[in-house]
Amino acid sequence: MTAESSGTWAGWYRDPRGAEAITFLSDGGRIRTEVRGAAYEGADFAALEPVDGGPGLAGCVMEWDMPLPVLAPGKTQQATLSCLLTLSDKGPELSLTLHWAGAAFASGIAGGDFEEALGRIRRQLPGDTELGGRPLVGA
Known part of the structure; x- marks a missing residue:
């Protein structure tokens, strides 16, 4: 990100x-x-x-959650984006999971590129929904 x-x-x-x-x-x-x-x-x-x-930072793992809005037909719903970043001598490995509407949408491992990993999740969402931009402020 x-x-x-x-x-x-x-x-x-x-x-x-x-x-x-x-x-x-x-x-x-x-x-x-x-x-x-x-x-x-x-x-x-x-x-x-x-x-x-x-x-x-190397040989470590960092994890955190971020609130992220999901725009569904007629309303905006709150979702949680769980982030797991591994930093090793092989380079960064980032995995994102969006928890929304009782489902989990995972990016898989995407190097260290937050936007690429988020794009993988966007492509899994139903056609009439989208992520509401960047993670919300003040989580």
Whole structure:
């Protein structure tokens, strides 16, 4: 995902040293988070880099949920987009699952490209529905 959406999303960071709760922040331009006291920032989730030149994120998994509107005939409904990002020496692997109307629509693994993974989900939705743009602010 690019940082074009503003919002705050709670999630988890896991690596061989353990797990910790994290928060992603986006001001519409950059995504930021902090892991074990170190700040990271980037244009999208898969491109987070250390702010102070410390170690990069690798050998880890990050997961978070985002509210996402689904435009169905006659109304907008709330859905949840579950995100799982694995950062390894093979590169980023992103998997998205949209939970809506009692169903789950999965992207499969899509490299680190948030928009590509979201596009895979869009193609699975019924023809008269669409995702209402970017994830909602302030999740």
